[in-house]
Amino acid sequence: MRQTHHGSCHCGAVSFEADVDLSAESRRCNCTYCAKTRYWKSFVGVDDIRLLTGADNLADYRAPDSLWPPDHIHHHFCKTCGVQLYSRGFLEQMGGWFHALNIAVLDGLSPQDFARVPITYENGIQDKQMEPPAVTSYL
Ligand SMILES: [Zn+2]
Helix, strand or coil, X not given: CCEEEEEEXXXXXXXXXXXXXXXXXXXXXXXXXXXXXXXXXXXXXXXXEEEEECHHHEEEECCHHHCCCCCEEEEEEECCCCCEEEEEEEEHHHCEEEEEEEHHHECCCCHHHHHCCCEXXXXXXXXXXXXXXXXXXXX
């Protein structure tokens, strides 16, 4: 069931609300960005994340291989504490604009709530996002 959750970075400068169905799916990926940030993402619509505070404190990082339209992804993290909050991207195969939400930054969830979120593994390092990589236990 889709619910509205509150999310924030570690220092609290950036906060937002997000509409997401945590019983549906989340994704862990072995690509260079997801692996380094320990990204735990869930795809939501472009209107499903609404920034509440900290717009000036939000960094906009674009990897060298995702700089040009129409395929580009903006990673947003807090300039003060460095916590990755969400990404905004445009990919034809995703139907246009979308958000990837880092569900680890949602507030008010219990360990049991987090443990119930189903995880799908992506072999992003080989551009096979629909397949799990050979090893998933470290992701
Ligand atoms: Zn912060």
